[in-house]
Every structure is written in structure tokens, then in C-alpha cells.
Amino acid sequence: MKWLRLQLRAGLRAARQMARQPFNTLLAALVVGIAAALPATGYMLLGNLQRLAGNVSAAPEISVFMQPGANADAVRTADQRIRGLAKEAKVELVSRDAALKRFRDNDALAEILDALPDNPFADAFVIRLDSADAARLETLRTEFSKLPEVDHVQLDSAWAKRLDALIALGQQAVTMLGVVLGLGLVAVTFNTIRLQLLTQRDEIEVSRLLGATDAWIRRPFHWFGALQGLLGGALAGALALLATRALAGPIAEIAGLYSLEFVLRPLAPAHWAALLALCAVLGWLGASASVRRHLSRIA
Amino acid sequence: MIRFAQVTKRYPGGHTALEQLDCDIARGEMVVVSGHSGAGKSTLLRLLAVLERPTEGKVLVGGEDVSALKRAALPYWRRSIGLVMQDQRLLFDRSAFDNVLLPLSISSHPSREAANRVRAALERVGLSGREKSMPVELSGGEQQRLTIARAIVNRPQILLADEPTAHLDDAYARDIAELFRSFNEAGVTMLLTTHDDALFARYAPRKLVLAQGRLQ
Numbered sequence: 001m002k003w004l005r006l007q008l009r010a011g012l013r014a015a016r017q018m019a020r021q022p023f024n025t026l027l028a029a030l031v032v033g034i035a036a037a038l039p040a041t042g043y044m045l046l047g048n049l050q051r052l053a054g055n056v057s058a059a060p061e062i063s064v065f066m067q068p069g070a071n072a073d074a075v076r077t078a079d080q081r082i083r084g085l086a087k088e089a090k091v092e093l094v095s096r097d098a099a100l101k102r103f104r105d106n107d108a109l110a111e112i113l114d115a116l117p118d119n120p121f122a123d124a125f126v127i128r129l130d131s132a133d134a135a136r137l138e139t140l141r142t143e144f145s146k147l148p149e150v151d152h153v154q155l156d157s158a159w160a161k162r163l164d165a166l167i168a169l170g171q172q173a174v175t176m177l178g179v180v181l182g183l184g185l186v187a188v189t190f191n192t193i194r195l196q197l198l199t200q201r202d203e204i205e206v207s208r209l210l211g212a213t214d215a216w217i218r219r220p221f222h223w224f225g226a227l228q229g230l231l232g233g234a235l236a237g238a239l240a241l242l243a244t245r246a247l248a249g250p251i252a253e254i255a256g257l258y259s260l261e262f263v264l265r266p267l268a269p270a271h272w273a274a275l276l277a278l279c280a281v282l283g284w285l286g287a288s289a290s291v292r293r294h295l296s297r298i299a
Numbered sequence: 300m301i302r303f304a305q306v307t308k309r310y311p312g313g314h315t316a317l318e319q320l321d322c323d324i325a326r327g328e329m330v331v332v333s334g335h336s337g338a339g340k341s342t343l344l345r346l347l348a349v350l351e352r353p354t355e356g357k358v359l360v361g362g363e364d365v366s367a368l369k370r371a372a373l374p375y376w377r378r379s380i381g382l383v384m385q386d387q388r389l390l391f392d393r394s395a396f397d398n399v400l401l402p403l404s405i406s407s408h409p410s411r412e413a414a415n416r417v418r419a420a421l422e423r424v425g426l427s428g429r430e431k432s433m434p435v436e437l438s439g440g441e442q443q444r445l446t447i448a449r450a451i452v453n454r455p456q457i458l459l460a461d462e463p464t465a466h467l468d469d470a471y472a473r474d475i476a477e478l479f480r481s482f483n484e485a486g487v488t489m490l491l492t493t494h495d496d497a498l499f500a501r502y503a504p505r506k507l508v509l510a511q512g513r514l515q
Contacts, residue, residue, distance in 0.1 A: 006407060020392075206388045209350070210449075211378030212405045213371075 010219035014227055017196070017220065025228070028192050032232025035185050036279050037239035039178035044240050044267050045247075046170050049163070052255075052262055060137055061156035062086075064125040064144045068096075074149040075123050082125055085143050090128045096121040106256065122151060182282055185232070189225045189286025196224060197294045204298050214295065221291045222284055229283020233276040241266050300326040300488055301347065301457070306356035308342050308512075316342040318512040320356070324490060326456075329483040331499040332492045334509035340492035341385065343509070344459045347490065348382055349373055360457070378406050381450035381487075383460035387442060389434045389449075395421065396430040399448045406453065420452040421445075424478060440471030447478060451487075458482060460491045464498060476502050 018025040064082065066075055075093070083091050099121040103109045113120075127144075129137070137155055145153040197204070204217055244266040255262035267275065301324040308317040316339045324330050332340045345351045346358050349365055358366040368376055390398055399420055403413040421427055424444040426437075434442055443463060450458060460479065464472035472495065480502045483489050493499055496506070508515040 002407070009404070009407075202388070203390055206390060207401065207405060208374075209348075209377065209382060209384070209388065210402045210405055211374040211376075213374045216374075216405055 006216075006219065007223075010216075011223045011227070013220040014223035017200075017224060018227060025231070028188065028228055029231035029235055031188050032185050032229060032279065032283070033235025033239060035181040035188070036232055036236035036275065037243075039174055039181055040236045040240045040267065040275055041243045042170070042174040042177060043271070044244065044265075046167060046174055047271075048251075048262075048264050049170070050167055051265070052163075052260070060129050062127040062129070062137065062140055062144065063154040063156060064127065064147070064150055065152045065154070066123040067149045067151040068120075068122045070123060070149040070151075078147050078150060079125065081147055082127060082144060086127055086129065086140055088130060092126045092128070094124045094126060096123050099124065109257075182278075185229065185279065185282045186286040186289070189228060189283045190290040192228065193221050193225055193287045193290035194294050196221060197291070197298065201298055204295070218288075218291045218295065222287050225283040225285075225287025225290075226280045227283070229279040229281070229286075230276055232283070233279030236279065237267060237272050237275055300324060300328075300361060301490070302357075302359040303343070303346075304357045304359060306346065306353045306358060308339070308346060308351065309354040315512050317346075317353075317509075320512070320514060322507065322514060324488065326488055327483070327486050328505060329479070329489040329502065330491070330505045330507060331496075331502075332490065332507045332509060333494065333496050333499075336494075338509040339512040340509055341461050342512075344382075344461050344490065344492060347457075348380060348459055349376060374405075378402070378453060379455060379457070381453065381455035381458040383443075383446050383450045383458070383463050385461040385465060387446045389442060389445060391434050393433075394430065395426060395432050395434065395437070395445050395448075398434065398445060399452050402449060402453045416452055416454075417448075420448040423451065424448045425474075438471075440467055440474060443467060443471070443475055444478070447475070451482065455487065457488045457490070460489070462492055462494065464493060464495060472498055 064078070066078065070078075079091070079093055096119050100113065100119045103121075104113055127140070129140075141153050141155050144150060204212075207217060244264055248264040251264050252262065303320045303322045306317055306320040307315065309315045316337075320339075320343070332343055334340050342351065346353055346366065347360075349358075349368060353366050356366075357364045365376055390401070393401075396417055399417045400413060403416060408416070418427075418430070421430060424447050426441060426444055426448060429437065429441070434445065437445060447460075447463070450460075458479075463479070464475050467475065476498055479489060479491065483502075491499065500506070
């Protein structure tokens, strides 16, 4: 109980010290916030991309495009053969007229399509399989490409695999960025606390004369670092949220072009809490290292 | 209560501030230490507050050698004494109230009790109503009173004051001397250093004169 009371008082002293220098506090928190916002936003975007890739990978697709001039009989024949070859799959015929209508619904593309003399789309089949067995997909792709008047067969799970690899790479990059910027955050706090120690040198000396223990002197600086980290973490979260808002529209538009319903999700509450806690802990560590190094130099 | 036993303090470089000092101060006594600059007066107080350690000898308080206290025990010793430094060491970015509150915050007194004690200490030194004043708004004499309020707020049994009337005019100096006498009458053991022998002659029955680190 006494420990808790001492910590609370030290926290209050640190908060008062921060309130005495609002501009400096805000600047330091901004530096921490921007440093933490980069990996936080990267993490949030990767999470969304992973969700997108997860959806795509779960339902591998093969797209079969007929030649632009393929007649109705050829399309009907291809339909029967495809359904015969892939009995377990859901086969959807997307006619060239339906494809044109779908793209016309997008204002930006409608103007381009209007400028074209003819419907540029071909009849196509979208074959959705439950299994992601690579060998089976490859066999079907080969069989479909042999069908008469088939122009091109696209195995859509290939790009999902590439996306998975890219996401793994992105995760490593974000982790490395997080570690580097985390160290930066510790360094920023280390320096802020060094300056605080110099600013409060008189108070520290007087406090020692009046019987303050090193722990009593150290405690508010630890809290200062943690609160600064917390404030920076909150700013980082807010910046990540702003990024989500700003990117949500364009991403939804791009997703629409691929017939995907995709909404960019902000950081989940648990991730927010983790971000705040991590920034606070890093701030505490930076402050702790700084106090340990510099306090002994103050008589 | 306080005993300096064969205390010698030599600084690096060879300067000897105190030489084989032997002296006893009884509980409740008020002792004035005088002497010229460099006679060793401040060193005597600094040794008792354990801001420095003797080169030889012991400083005993209640039979305990405080000069041998471990570093971790020093803060608790300093909380038990009142210290008025020559240079005051007030915090100029804090109000008078907050300056006096500092020793109580350090010793983790409950807020309400601490606030009452601060008001009582300020009243005792005649600074009632100046709680919110910043030190810079106070006169030299008031600043010294504030320093004294900070020294007594923990209700110490021993009060050490290093040149408490230096830089003060006669009227302020008399006020401060009166204040110390009132503390002493309340039972506080006092050790003061001064240049002004005449001022404290009326108040302190015992005077120690130091010259070149030795008692005269």
C-alpha cells in the first residue's frame, strides 16, 4: 500500500512537471509519437493485407478467358467441359456484357469505356475451388487452356502466394523498423530525462540535503519517461487512425475493382493497449538508464 | 547528546579545516560557534549533517557514530535534523508553501497533515498569508525565515544553522535570533555558526570560538 502511495505521488509529481512545460512535453511526445506511428501504421496495414490475403488464399480461383470473338456455342461447350472437369468447383460465367456493366458502374472507368469503340471484355469463367491443392490447380489450368477458343487461363492463387511472401517480408521489415524506432524512442527519452535532471539539479541537491533517498529522486523521472512514452503512444495510435481514415476510401475503391468487399480496419483495442504499454515501458527504460547514468554526477 | 571526538578534517590538497576537535553539546543546549572565515565553522556543521566525513575521529549523536553511517542510512539521518544553509537553497520556481512542503513530501507525510504542518511552520516564522508567494517576491529576511520554516517543519530535535543572519540587516538579524531562541526554549538542540558574536551573545549561553580548526 505504501509502495503504491509512493508511486502515485511520484506519478503526480512527474505529471505536474510535464504540465509546467507543456510545449516541451508536447514536442517530446510528438517525436515519440511519430517514431512509434511508423511501425504501428505498418503493422495495421500488414494486418489488413494479411486479412485480405487470407480471404483470397482460402478460396483459390481459376479464371478462364475466352477469345474476344468466341461465339455462344463455343462458350456453351467450354461451360459444359469446365463443369465436367471441375465437378467440386463453383463455376460462374461472367459474360462480356456483364463485365462491361460491372466496370461501367465505376464512374472513373465509365468514361474510359465510353471512349472505346467496342466492348473490350471477353466472356470469362470464374472457377472457385474448395481445395488449395497446387497440383490439382495446375492440372485444371492445363486442361482448361486446351479447350477450344480459350484465350488465357489465370491461376489466381499464384498472386496470393506472392502476396503471402510479400507480407512475410513486410512483417520482417516492420519488426526491424519497430526495433530500430523503439531504440530511438529509448534514446529520445534518455536525452529528455538527462535534460530534466539538469533542469532540476537544484531541486535534486536540495532534496538530498533534506533527506531524499535516491529512490525518491529517481521515481518521478521514471514516471516522466513512462508518461511521455504513453503520450507518444497515444499520438502514434491517433496518427495510425488518421492514416486508416485517409486510406480507407482509396483502398475500398481498389478492392471494388477486383470485386472484393474490403474495409480497412483500424488498430484493434488490444493492439492500441499493446502500443500504449510498449511505448510506456520503452519510455520507462530510457528514463531508468538516463537516471542511473546521470544522477550520480549530481552531488 | 552530540559529541565531536578527536575530529580532524583534512581536505585533498592539504588544507586542515578542523584539528583534533573535542566538544560535547547537551540535549536542549543552544551553542553558537564563531570564528573568522576559514576557521572551520561550516565544516563542523557539515560533519554533523554528514555532508562530509571526518578524516579522523568520530561524530557521535546519542552514542551513535553518525560519521560512519552507510550511504543508504544518510537520508534518514538528514530527515531527523533541521538544516539552515548559508546560501538558503530555496527553490525559486516553487511557492513558499511548496518549499516548506518539500521535507514532508520526502518523508511521505499524508497530504492533509503535511499541509497543516506547513501552515504551522510558516506561522511560526511569521510568514502566515505568504503561502502562495514565490521566494523572489519575499525580502531577504523573509527568505531566511522561509528557509527556517523548511528546516523546522519536520520537527527536528537538532537544528543546524550556518550563518543564518549573514547578509541581513540588524533588524532582520534580531528577528531571526529571537526565532532561534524560541525554538531552543521549545527543547530543540541548536548549533549555529556566526560572524556576529554580539548578536547571539544575548541568546546563547554557550559560545565556541574556532581559530584555524582548533577550539580556543
